[in-house]
Amino acid sequence: MDSKVNAATWAMARGVSVVICNGMQEKAIKTIISGRKVGTFFTDCPSNATTSVDVIAENARSGSRVLQKLTPSERASAIHS
Structure with a gap:
């Protein structure tokens, strides 16, 4: 390889x-x-054009927090849309 x-x-x-x-x-x-x-x-x-690892990690944390605040039906809707 x-x-x-x-x-x-x-x-x-x-x-x-x-x-x-x-x-x-x-x-x-x-x-x-x-x-x-x-x-x-x-x-x-x-x-x-690259994004730093720190920025990517912060975006992932931020997105995770948004997802945690959603109800189960809202999460399911986000996945299936």
Whole structure:
């Protein structure tokens, strides 16, 4: 697996996104091109567009508090909508 990740890193450094998937799967490439989530997708993310772990954690805590205040039927409605 290390060599696959190294190859993906090499391709990304040259501006190419990569999908690592089971090549033995029938029609693997057509499945990926059609947009289905197959395998592991590697893409470059600009460093200025990332959100810090602290901000993500705070957002998760905030969302958790909102969910805790909901009634069971309100939570079910949020999940099934």
